[in-house]
Amino acid sequence: MSAGPAQSNRDDFALMQAIAAGDRAAISDLYDRHSPLLLAICRRVLKDASEAEDVLTDVFFEVWSRADRFNAARGSPLTYLVTLTRSRAIDRQRSRRARPVVTDNPDAPIDRPANSPTPFQSTELNEQREVIRSALAALEPAQREAIECSFYEGLSHSEIAEKLNKPLGTVKTYIRQGLIRLRDRIRIS
Amino acid sequence: MTCEQRKDLVFDYLSGELDAAEQDALRRHLASGCPACAGALAEAQATLASLPLALDPVVPSAAAKQRLMDRIVTAQAKASSMKLATVGDDDRLPDSPALRFFRVLVPVGIAAGIAIMVTHAAVMRRVQPELLRAQASEQMLVAKDQQIKSLLETVSNQRRVVEMLHTPELKLVQLQGAEQPNASARLLWDPKTSKWLLLATGLNPLPPEKTYELWYIPEGAKPVRAGEFNVNERGEGSVMTTLPPNLGRLALAAVTDEPAGGLADPTGKIQIKSQ
Numbered sequence: 208m209s210a211g212p213a214q215s216n217r218d219d220f221a222l223m224q225a226i227a228a229g230d231r232a233a234i235s236d237l238y239d240r241h242s243p244l245l246l247a248i249c250r251r252v253l254k255d256a257s258e259a260e261d262v263l264t265d266v267f268f269e270v271w272s273r274a275d276r277f278n279a280a281r282g283s284p285l286t287y288l289v290t291l292t293r294s295r296a297i298d299r300q301r302s303r304r305a306r307p308v309v310t311d312n313p314d315a316p317i318d319r320p321a322n323s324p325t326p327f328q329s330t331e332l333n334e335q336r337e338v339i340r341s342a343l344a345a346l347e348p349a350q351r352e353a354i355e356c357s358f359y360e361g362l363s364h365s366e367i368a369e370k371l372n373k374p375l376g377t378v379k380t381y382i383r384q385g386l387i388r389l390r391d392r393i394r395i396s
Numbered sequence: 397m398t399c400e401q402r403k404d405l406v407f408d409y410l411s412g413e414l415d416a417a418e419q420d421a422l423r424r425h426l427a428s429g430c431p432a433c434a435g436a437l438a439e440a441q442a443t444l445a446s447l448p449l450a451l452d453p454v455v456p457s458a459a460a461k462q463r464l465m466d467r468i469v470t471a472q473a474k475a476s477s478m479k480l481a482t483v484g485d486d487d488r489l490p491d492s493p494a495l496r497f498f499r500v501l502v503p504v505g506i507a508a509g510i511a512i513m514v515t516h517a518a519v520m521r522r523v524q525p526e527l528l529r530a531q532a533s534e535q536m537l538v539a540k541d542q543q544i545k546s547l548l549e550t551v552s553n554q555r556r557v558v559e560m561l562h563t564p565e566l567k568l569v570q571l572q573g574a575e576q577p578n579a580s581a582r583l584l585w586d587p588k589t590s591k592w593l594l595l596a597t598g599l600n601p602l603p604p605e606k607t608y609e610l611w612y613i614p615e616g617a618k619p620v621r622a623g624e625f626n627v628n629e630r631g632e633g634s635v636m637t638t639l640p641p642n643l644g645r646l647a648l649a650a651v652t653d654e655p656a657g658g659l660a661d662p663t664g665k666i667q668i669k670s671q
Contacts, residue, residue: 231468238461243453250454260460267464272471282438286445293448339450357411358447364413379413386407390443 219284227274234271241285242267245292252296252361262299266292297361342392350385353378397421397604397656398626403436410440418604557636560586560593569649571668576600579631579668583649590639592622594651599631599667602653609654610635611662614644622649624658646670 217225217236225233242263249259269291270277277287343351349371356367364382368375397405402422408414409422426433560566561584569583571594581596594610602608607626611619620643627633652664 229472231465231472234468235461235465238464242461243455244448244451246454246456247451248448251448251451259454260456263456264460264464264467268467268471271468282441282445286442289445289448290441335446336449339446343447343450354447358444359451364411379408382411383404383407383413386440386443387404389447390439393443393446394439 220279223274223277223279223284226271227277234267237270237284237288238267241288245288248289248292248359249296251359252293252300258299258303259296262296263292266295269295293358293361300361338393342389345392346385346388347381349373350381350388353381354385354389357382399430399432399436400628401601401604401626402433404629406433406437406440407444409437410444557593560584560591560636563588569646569670571596571649571651571670573598574650574666574669576667581651581668583670590641591636592639593636594623594625594634596625596627596633596651596668597631599627599633599651601627601629601631605656606653607656607658608633608651608667609658609662609664610637611648611650611652612639612643612646613648613650615647617644619650619662621658621660624654 217233219237219240222233222237222240226237245266246259246263249262250256253259253262266288270288277284281287343354346354352371353367356362356370357364362370364375364378367373367382368378371378373381402425405414405418405422409419412419414422422433426437563586565587567585567587569585571581571583573579576599579596579598579600581594584593584595585591592610592612596608599608607624609624610622612622613619620640622639623635623637625633625635648670650662650666650669652662652666654662654664
């Protein structure tokens, strides 16, 4: 395995500032650090590998070309990236008809970028992942299902109500109460 | 509406589920710089942003990254390219001193202007990260300052509660549920300073247009308003107030539900009352 360039030591805030200054290495580092999570969001919403990568590319190009939109006082770069990615994926989903799920060939070689996060560097993300999964698992099934339909499938509340065969008001309550419980559980973790 | 009630409403706000009036009211409140609500909004946004962490990451192809970097390089090249139109010999005007002067002055002026722009751009590229960092730091300092003020106010309130608890003449009045049988409250009363501190529990949260109001009802006289409060999702709420002097002997302490902002005279039903 060839050794890639050194992992960036700059934190996300520093990378966003560098991107605003036109630093291509910074957008590259930010991409390597967070693209796997953001692509997972796109894949889940769009259910199409090719479209998901298109949206991922569009998102990072928007981060590059509109770096002035990020406001450090409002939240972390990751929050900004996740919010932007989900929004763009849902926009794409609603503007095009969903295509059938693409089944990946399990024997195909995995084409990784040179700067994939090492297992050591991913430890913090893995820990966060377990906290979120545990918090989701602790929700009432109806709340969890409504939240998953909204945030992972990109469905509107009306669409969720139709899918779950529940009144619209009930779905809204499920989502609101579920998010409140998630927030409270994450806070104490 | 209290900030405690807004804390959970921010999820509906973020997902666009509030009606236009509620959305606008909350937006204006957030714009006023309330640190508690700004913190609640940031926490709600972070909660939503954390949901995708539960997904298994998917490593994109190297080709996807290459497409991104190619787009960025192209965009940078386009942004930085400048073409200058040149004037050919055939277009030259007949020589005259004024025109010769002009022919020298204009290119020099253009070159100077370009040099200034390039220098400015170079300076801005060096300075911009620092400007952005300073701007972000300033915004964070403003938010932190507001948080500190809110915390200091909370500490100050809690200090007043502790001081009251140390009062030797402190009286304790128990309120029991009337309209709300499962609700109750303890009323701490310092006769020396005429301060009342009500600690309620088990009360149902009220809609935004209503509030709970505390009353001091003297013997043979009309009720005196003693303060409004709201409760959190657990039904807990409190209010500290200073009573006017010379009210007469207390016949009843009671809490009613009233329109938001409270009223001078009670109109709602008694929710809890002293025995």
